[in-house]
Amino acid sequence: MSTTIMAIAAHPGDAVFTMGAAVAQHIHNGGKGVFLALTAGEKGSPASIPVNRYGELQREASEKAAKLLGAEFEILTYPDAEIPLHDRAAQAVSDVIRQHRADVVVTHWSGSWHKDHQNCHLLVRDAIFYAGLATMNRKQPPHSVRKLFFADNWEDADNFKPDTYLDITAVFEKWMQACDAYPMWRGLTGFRYNDYYSSLAVMRGCLSGFRHAAALMSNPAEHLSRVSALL
Numbered sequence: 054m055s056t057t058i059m060a061i062a063a064h065p066g067d068a069v070f071t072m073g074a075a076v077a078q079h080i081h082n083g084g085k086g087v088f089l090a091l092t093a094g095e096k097g098s099p100a101s102i103p104v105n106r107y108g109e110l111q112r113e114a115s116e117k118a119a120k121l122l123g124a125e126f127e128i129l130t131y132p133d134a135e136i137p138l139h140d141r142a143a144q145a146v147s148d149v150i151r152q153h154r155a156d157v158v159v160t161h162w163s164g165s166w167h168k169d170h171q172n173c174h175l176l177v178r179d180a181i182f183y184a185g186l187a188t189m190n191r192k193q194p195p196h197s198v199r200k201l202f203f204a205d206n207w208e209d210a211d212n213f214k215p216d217t218y219l220d221i222t223a224v225f226e227k228w229m230q231a232c233d234a235y236p237m238w239r240g241l242t243g244f245r246y247n248d249y250y251s252s253l254a255v256m257r258g259c260l261s262g263f264r265h266a267a268a269l270m271s272n273p274a275e276h277l278s279r280v281s282a283l284l
């Protein structure tokens with residue numbers, strides 16, 4: 054049976070640059086892929102592009118990237134830099150998880166300097182709980198996410214300790230093309246995302262014995278083993 058991976062990020066760039074390779078690989082392996090960004094990231098606009106126009110460009114880029122990868126892309130309407138941390142937002146994310154019946158979720162690690170990223174991390178934690186809670190009465194039936202991973206993001210690096218290396222060699226080029234849909238990819242807003250994330254995939258590949266790899270951190274809460282013998 055086909056399984057679904059959902060990448061849930063604060064901003065569309067985070068979704069595709071830091072989680073997109075895992076989504077592309079899941080689709081390549083026969084699964085489904087969904088991106089969810091909580092905001093369009095419009096306030097990251099460079100001085101040359103008005104904020105509203107930049108929001109439109111981010112949405113267009115997201116559609117193009119998703120099409121290239123064979124994924125779906127949803128963007129919630131929270132204003133950039135103002136993703137709220139409250140139950141209504143967690144319910145909104147939970148509704149999208151229920152709607153797509155996500156089996157695997159990838160999101161931000163908590164060790165971020167960016168408040169939108171921190172809030173996204175916390176919202177996803179609560180959204181997964183709400184999605185599986187049968188007594189929480191929502192339009193869609195309850196759904197339990199089976200695995201949660203955190204993505205390798207230059208802005209979320211505090212105490213990020215990867216323990217899972219995913220071979221993304223087969224999808225590397227296609228993923229690079231998807232990233233290139235975004236105006237910011239090639240350094241327009243100051244950071245050289247293209248150089249950083251393409252090199253990171255090579256570096257993570259060196260460490261794991263693959264040509265290209267995505268490093269992920271599994272959820273510490275899932276590390277508990279229940280055994281009746283140690284060997």
Ligand SMILES: [Zn+2]
Pocket residue numbers: 063064067167169170
């Ligand atoms: Zn971001």
